[in-house]
Amino acid sequence: MTLTLPSHQRQPAVLVLEDGRAFRGSSYGAVGETVGEAVFSTGMTGYQETLTDPSYHRQVVVMTAPHVGNTGVNRDDMESSRIWVAGFVVREPAIRSSNWRATRDLEDELRDQGVVGICEIDTRALTRHLRERGAMRVGIFTGPAAQRPVDDLAQVVRDAPKMAGAALAAEVTTAEPYVVPAQGERRFTVAAVDLGIKAMTPQLMAQRGIEVHVLPSTTTIDEVLAVGGDRGPDGVFFSNGPGDPATADREVELLREVLDRRIPFFGICFGNQLLGRALGFGTYKLKYGHRGINQPVLDRATGKVEVTAHNHGFAVAAPLDTESETPYGRVRVSHVCLNDDVVEGLECLDAPAYSVQYHPEAAAGPHDAAYLFDRFTHLMQEQNDKKKQEAGA
Numbered sequence: 001m002t003l004t005l006p007s008h009q010r011q012p013a014v015l016v017l018e019d020g021r022a023f024r025g026s027s028y029g030a031v032g033e034t035v036g037e038a039v040f041s042t043g044m045t046g047y048q049e050t051l052t053d054p055s056y057h058r059q060v061v062v063m064t065a066p067h068v069g070n071t072g073v074n075r076d077d078m079e080s081s082r083i084w085v086a087g088f089v090v091r092e093p094a095i096r097s098s099n100w101r102a103t104r105d106l107e108d109e110l111r112d113q114g115v116v117g118i119c120e121i122d123t124r125a126l127t128r129h130l131r132e133r134g135a136m137r138v139g140i141f142t143g144p145a146a147q148r149p150v151d152d153l154a155q156v157v158r159d160a161p162k163m164a165g166a167a168l169a170a171e172v173t174t175a176e177p178y179v180v181p182a183q184g185e186r187r188f189t190v191a192a193v194d195l196g197i198k199a200m201t202p203q204l205m206a207q208r209g210i211e212v213h214v215l216p217s218t219t220t221i222d223e224v225l226a227v228g229g230d231r232g233p234d235g236v237f238f239s240n241g242p243g244d245p246a247t248a249d250r251e252v253e254l255l256r257e258v259l260d261r262r263i264p265f266f267g268i269c270f271g272n273q274l275l276g277r278a279l280g281f282g283t284y285k286l287k288y289g290h291r292g293i294n295q296p297v298l299d300r301a302t303g304k305v306e307v308t309a310h311n312h313g314f315a316v317a318a319p320l321d322t323e324s325e326t327p328y329g330r331v332r333v334s335h336v337c338l339n340d341d342v343v344e345g346l347e348c349l350d351a352p353a354y355s356v357q358y359h360p361e362a363a364a365g366p367h368d369a370a371y372l373f374d375r376f377t378h379l380m381q382e383q384n385d386k387k388k389q390e391a392g393a
């Protein structure tokens, strides 16, 4: 295990935003260049889960926590098989990892996975800039690339694709279907469409007796219906994932097929945005998004406030104060973010479907919202009971 490089061994590096603002610092992780959308995460812990969350594909993540890498990386906190962030920005890397679960240093992992990063820059100033001007494209240039004129580098950044309009599910989804078995007795079988799924999500379902069939994003309705044999799936789940929900027309059509058949549906994050679209709402890009593990969300049914994990740059445009009439009946906004009133959850009142914009799988994050997984099993149980009654009647 090599220790994180002392600053005198680091290479010069520069971070350049699309509006021309530049921050000079030192290389961190792999040396090279990278571009992506600049976003900031306010999580004080959980950097390994952030780095390996496929929703961060094509995003350069700025950590507002000033000291990163303290607990190294381990085998258990991977949310997928690799790091997905396009780049990583930290104020000060930890000089050494110190945690009983650590298997190696974060910087070694970043370097081995070719993730270009920058450290020793003023991440507070950068975060304030992004809050004021909004999320924008960014480049990190380290080693020889850092010597090029900033104007040239800013042009490289402006030539990179934007996040608005990006369809990215195909780049992160599983190539082949796989099954996560139920723990204990199997009570339900669920088809989970992988738009960038995090490993914790099927785990939390499995703990509740759900056998989870994770399917590629290109899955057809027939493939969904084939899950669970002759009975079909007890429920369908759409995962979190990267990219602009406005581009996901095929997935929205698939979801409508699910809603038409009244199969219980649960969606997280990207899945919430796609339920919104399937119901006829629009989606839009937030100025700088929500990313962190301490965001207050109001459950409007109970009046309770949950402290929750977020990672989204887009949101659903649904009216907060009235129920909406949709092709699938009445729909209400079930959850809102108390920081900015952004829609954080949708509930169909006449169809077995609901979703949340935030992350009840909480990897990393508080477990306040774990009840949403129980709601899925209740919904499936209710629907199965109804079917039995109808068959008996």
Ligand SMILES: NC(=O)CC[C@H](N)C(=O)O
Residues within 6 Å of the ligand: 055, 239, 240, 241, 242, 243, 244, 245, 268, 269, 270, 271, 311, 312, 313, 314, 315
């Ligand atoms: N974590 C997610 O599922 C993110 C959804 C979507 N890509 C967004 O940024 O809003």
